Amino acid sequence: NLGDALAAETGFKIEMIPLPMKRMGPELISGNISFICYTLEAWLPSVKEQVLWSDVIFNNQNLLVSLGAKPITSLKDLDKKRVGVVVNFYYPNLEDSFNKYQIFRENGPNNESNLQKLLHGRVDYVVLSSLEYQYQKKLQPRLNAYDLGIDTFGVKCAVSKKSPLSVSKINQAIAAMKKSGKLDRIFRLP
Structure with a gap:
């Protein structure tokens, strides 16, 4: 490591x-x-x-990750969706949508917890770095990632x-x- x-x-x-x-x-x-x-x-x-x-x-980037959900092409596609993120982490391009309740922020203690929420249908999407996604995709082949320019x-x-x-x-x-x-x-x- x-x-x-x-x-x-x-x-x-x-x-x-x-x-x-x-x-x-x-x-x-x-x-x-x-x-x-x-x-x-x-x-x-x-x-x-x-x-x-x-x-x-x-360099790394954050991606939106889902379980075979309908493909998304913009943040507008996330309207009223639950997105799992890590508590106390700041996501510059999502914060405005969270604050306006256009997207529902679901805080978890870490990404593993958020992935479990996704796998059990408690959130619609999670935010993972591309590096984390590559690793998790090997363990959970049903995961799909979308690069909406959340942040690099x-x-x-x-x-x-x-x-x-x-x-x-x-x-x-x-x-x-x-x-x-x-x-x-x-x-x-x-």
Whole structure:
């Protein structure tokens, strides 16, 4: 995984600590955690200026995923539909529709929970990154994805200003892993 690869590339001993989204920012600022990877500024808006950001690890995009539902071509096709998303995550191109109740936001603790809701008919669609969709499609062949331009994002690491591992060292590791093809192998990027 990415954490293990960064540890190997930097020589930094890494301990993985699962945290809810709302605790990530404060833990980074306090220095209780050194860095978080597979994140971006839009997901940590309250602390984005208080932490350092690595170079982009790779680009990804969010897709709408359904179980064999009628194909959709625009957000208007989602009128009054229930869309499973991760609680406390921000989806720039969906927020207005959520706030106006044109699309019903169904918060779940994580994407796995949202997929279970989809599989049991409790939501009409879920939002998954293209990387997550590729993985889940292998497990659930009935899944269909639609790219409606929800958002494209560059995945990065957020680094505490108190981290013993510098952002420049992380950037060097990212560059080396890109050059060697290690990131492509980790994420099986097309």
